[in-house]
Amino acid sequence: MSGENKNRVEFRVGGMTCAACQATVRRNVAKLPGVSEVNVNLLTGHMDLLLDGVDAVSADEVIKEVERSGYAAELLSASVGAVGNGTATAIAEQPVAATKRDETDSVHRSRRIFILSLLLYLPNLYLGMVSILGLPLPGFLAAGGGKGVQGLLQFILVIPILYLNRDFFISGTRAALRGAPSMNTLVSLGTGSAVLYGIYALFRIIAAEGGGDAETAHFYHTHLSFDSAAMLLVLIRLGRTLEAGAKRKTTQAVRQLLDLAPDTARRVEADGREVVVPATELRPGDTVRILPGERVPVDGTVIDGNSAVDESALTGESIPVPKGVGDAVSTATINGLGTLLVRTDKVGSETRIAAVARLVEQAAGSRAPIARIADRISGWFVPIVVAIALITLTSWLLSGSSVEFAFNRAVAVLLISCPCALGLATPVAIMVGTGRGAQLGVLVKSGEALEALSGVQTIVFDKTGTLTRGEPVVTDVVPNAAVYDTDGETVFLRAAASLETGSEHPLAAAVLNYAKAATVVPRSLGTVQALPGAGIGADLSAEIVAELGLPSGSIRLMAGNARLLCDTLSADQMNTGTVRDTSAGTSSTIRNATLEDALRRAAGLAEEGKTVLFFFTESVYLGLLAVRDEPRPESREVIRQLHDRGYKLMVLTGDRRETAVAIGRKLGLEPEEIAAELLPGDKVAVVRELQAKGDKVAMVGDGINDAPVLAAAEVGLAMGAGTDIAIETADIILMRSDLHAVADAFGLARQTFRNIKQNLFWAFFYNLLAIPLAAGVFYPSLGIVLSPVMGAAAMSLSSLFVVGNALRLRRYGRNRYECKGEASKMKTVELRVEGMSCPHCSGRVEKALNALPGVEATVDLAAGTAKVKYPDSVTREQLIAAITDAGYDVV
Template identity: 30%
Template sequence: MSCCAPGVEGAGNDGVPAGPGPEELRLASRDLGDGARQSDLSVPAIHCGGCIHTIETALGRLDGVEEARVNLSTKRVRVRWRDDTQPAIVDTLNRLGYAAHLSDDGTAGKDKTLSELVRALAVAGFAAGNIMLLSVSVWSGADGATRDLFHWLSALIAMPALFFAGGIFYRSAWQALRHGRMNMDVPIALGVSLAYGLSLYETINHGQHAYFDASVSLLFFLLIGRTLDHVMRERARVAVSGLARMAPGGATVIGADGQARFLPLDEIEPGMRLRIAAGDRVPVDGHILEGRSDVDVSLVTGEGAPQPMATGDAVRAGMVNLTGSLLVEATAAARESFLAEMVRLMEAAEGGRARYRRIADRASALYSPLVHLAALATFVGWMAATGDWHRAITIAIAVLIITCPCALGLAVPIVQVVAARRLFERGVMVKDGSAMERLAEIDTVVFDKTGTLTVGRPVVADIDRIDAATAAHVAALAAHSRHPVSRALARAFDDARNKAPAFSDIVEVPGRGIKGRSAGSLYRLGRAGWACKGADAGTSEDAGDPVLARGGTILARFGMRDRLRADAGAALAALRDDGLEIELLSGDTAANAQTVAAEVGIATVRAGVLPGDKAERLARLAADGHKALMVGDGLNDAPALAAAHVSMAPATAADIGRNAADFVFLHDSLQAVPFAIAIARRADRLVRQNFGLAIAYNVIAVPIAVAGFVTPLIAAAAMSLSSLLVIANALRLRGGKAAAASFVAPSGRAPAALPSAGGKTA
């Protein structure tokens, strides 16, 4: 709710220019064609809706600027401008008090803002507790020298707390005033300072009342809400930085003279020849000049099964070369590659603003002027009525304190925290605080297939129809390969390994299969067309299934299937009962996607879609007025997860899939989806109630304070009481029935631990 966090305003210190110069900005910009360029700048000072409005308005007025868009989650500014002009983008940001830097998605350091907030919160809490203890003695009847001693002790405790914990608000308020703006920290800093100053005046003059506890307690409650808000916002930045770090640092380039040299990623240009060894990730888009290999294409298609690639095939940045060495000609620079495009898709999708945050931003824009006017009017009115400046300023301070936005600031985050705990107890992790309110609004659920509706691990269907001799041969050959299909076959026929015949001359052919000789015959296990040397490979429906062949004759065909997640059918039935539309988006073939859809009762199916297609479909749903939940797990689902109104991924997802999602569920059961929706809808009701409580508090408390019936201490107590009411209302979410969607982990198992590295990438 509050406007600015530590270090938010005025990153350009004392008018000293910061950030890149015009030429550096031009070189770092991206050519969009038709004379347009795009610059992406990191602006750490961005924190609230007021910052967004200020920056977008100022940049939009510059000659040559076509569009300026602020991404609050990643704290970046994207500016599209004409190449024939050089708008003063950086100078304008510096003038506004927002230092700009060239974006560096690969950087990841310590969160200094969070560390400062936590330290300030600890200091304010310690000081408030001790001052309250001293205040109790004064309230209990301490008088004279004893009362003065307790007041001086309170003043000594409060002073460093105000400097350290209050410094966050003072710096923000000062920088805002320096640049001719107002923010919510201005009245907070003013109220705290006046309360402390008046208390010090009372103490020096042996007065009966001091309000040190009010000033420090005010800081403590404000810092609680601000810390929660910062943590939730920072979550959204993990996905983009994680995806950017997937790019390799460089590649081995083969020169015209045949000499190999390693070049950093940014220095690779189209036309260069790159040597991609087995196990390396493809750094830029290109096509294969020489070699043959199995390639993990899960980042592009979403399917975990490696694909055979050879001369002439196109590869994209982010794919992983698994088995053979490849010589690739680059067709795009790193900034124009598929991986870079995915980063841009995710950043664009993260630019949306949640409804309650927009309400909060509008409230913050009105808060400062209204509070100052109310306090000033109160002071002037009481001076005119009584002529007593001491009484007038005391009442004005009480008005400033009692209108503190603590309750309004905690209305959203406290419910989100309680709801997140309730979800985690049932194996659902919340990655983005604002996602809770978005989840409550959905009317459509979009599922990925492999790794989401299914577990993403291939298994052999109809094992019983395979005779013992064939099983033994398969077990012997499959044991020599680490290909996912071979490993599935080895697991399926593990019991036959003790009867396996001896094989010699075993060779794995990348993209085809594995072969070896036994008892004078050549056996091949792999793709049908290769294994039987052009013999009938079967129907189009099962042509992708592996076979075992001897001398070119197929002995057995192994249908590979992926099993559904536990309770998938029941979970989708619960979603349909809630009136939600369900859709399936998959990069797999239409036949496989339709088979799974039929098993779980999904009518709308789109198969063979690429990452951009998935994100485009989510954007289309949004344009049509739908609010969609995307449930997916793979690297290729990351843009769609970010583009959806809200998103969810299983814990078995790849790292970037988990990071891009707003929710991660730790069970095999898909009942996590309807359960999370039920909790989110109840949390939405509690947030609305909290807003009502906060508004009712101000409607009642402000007139009483203006009438002079409230001292600063009572104002601080009332402010704290309103916060406690909001917190108590949020805690109701911990009890009662979540909804019929409540579930327990299958077989009574505890939630699975989140894997440290990406698992299945679908």
């Protein structure tokens, strides 16, 4: 197939009630020309198609095929990919539905039908129990026996119940005629057979009364099955109503996300007036004012004001984030105590929260590989059940049992069998799991990724920006004394900063920040070439050489690791550097620090957990900078949790081994769990080596150099603060830059697929036990048998069990810091903090404290205090250090 014409289209499919319906739609649509991928979600009623090729079908043809399969279809959206050779795709010309139908309509409709059916069923039940319990009857019914009249009245009362629940019969009959019987087919056969047998019994009653045979009339009156048919429909409708309501809860996370966006906004006009307008009227470039406590209506940039914004709707992190001029704000986040003036950048479907909701919905609608078990079974489940029912009927008749007994056993088999539970087992858990993940700041792109994550044995971490804060600071500046004399540190720092202006690496930002603090102004060097995994370099002009105080005749300035230094400068050059001035035709000799001296100094710094950057020209060593990137405060706790859960861990880094091991020691990692001095290609090789040993590998990273490794691993997780390319490559996005999200992701994946396996086991076990029980297999030996009514009730409860079990996932993560079921003992302390003068200050202190594992802190700005609950694993000294590091004092 050509990769040049790709179109993804989404339809809503109505009328699907079980796994057999889902399988039928998928099978029939997959046969259409140009359809390369079909995903049908029974839970949401959505069908997602990937069309490939110039001859792909139109939306109308897809809809007609779904309708021929016996279901309704409506186009929801069409997103067109690259179209090759100027060929327009048929699907792009189709109208796209503007809105999605409110799920509550179907729930309310089902509830109304249930209530009406129940009201009509009650008099039928009374009439059915007259002969059994001897209940009184009106005179006109009791006269002359009245059993024929009673039976006729029961028949009349069941007709409106049949009409109200006609969708079961219409759908079931269509499915049977297509050769793809569904759950509704079983319901139709079971209740229809009960009604037909009731009609037969009614004629026998009338005939018996006409012949004066009171005994026969009484016998068939006690076996009238109109009340049973009515009860079956009432119970099944009740089950469907409860199931629909439970299903609706599974999509609650997505609806909650979309409901968070405010309906109105305060738009600031050109003349300064404020006008309250619907949020849908806002356009990029508009200015909006956001008052304290209001939700942000757009994705935009702050152009005036300061505040702290609660971004928990997006990241799952409840600590407010300080915002000022130039900072980005997102739709549905909550403004704090300040007033913000925001320039609109994105609105509506282009906002970040809309993208999150789409991602969650797409993931929920995707099929996990484990769902194939149900897919394979659902296609032949209903025909086998019908065959078992016929065998049951025949067997009991041949054994000499009464027609009524044999008939009831066959109907019970039809009604107790439940492909619904089988079809719901996987999608309902995926829906709830991905929705809960979104609430925790874990965005899963597909069910396949979630399943892969649940089976991971080895987790590979990038170090910088993942296990560390990603905010490195310069700690040591060591110029080569043989090159620089008076004011050498400033001159060297200017050269270093000038080279780093052309780099996007986090270490470059540290150098530039240090230079800025030292009031050193760098010089632009033009184009800087990146040497992945080694360093950077830039060509020099004679003017720049003179301006930066570099050795005369230098033609290239470089910065990098020890490998690049040793590859560039020989030991002789390091000991005595000869520089030729090409403009004057002369040469001069410079005494350098020896290679051993430079590497020895770097090794000492590395053992302190610092990263060393060497600066040099093509022939002269200039000096080094040491940079330290502190570990995230939660890293050690998360590493411990993952170790306790049985994961094998590995850290991949381009840093010197001494630096990486020193940081790893702080985090509780063994030296053998660290692979250092790696190029991006080496990182991929390490992952491949782990996979070759049979391990399923997950990669956690955030930088551009992580993208190849994220793609190579079975599943890639990108920190939300990472680069766009890493997030695009990753299978799972962690919206908050907090490693607890990593533990949440793995825990949620395991819990979700444990839930799916429980659901599948229940669905199989239920049918394996229920069908023989309904067929009367245990009746001869144990005297146990189920009536059709009990079968219908059991069938409904089976589906409800599966949905209810999946809904337990909504509680996942509420006790995040509990390990192995034992909650940490919490202590409480109140600290007095000096130096806080605004909500921004209190927000920084609160954020610093809550970043510690298991800590729950509330800061009172007016009182100048911080109330802190913390576990035994955190000390009071750590609390004070966190506040001090944030720039405030504890008294």
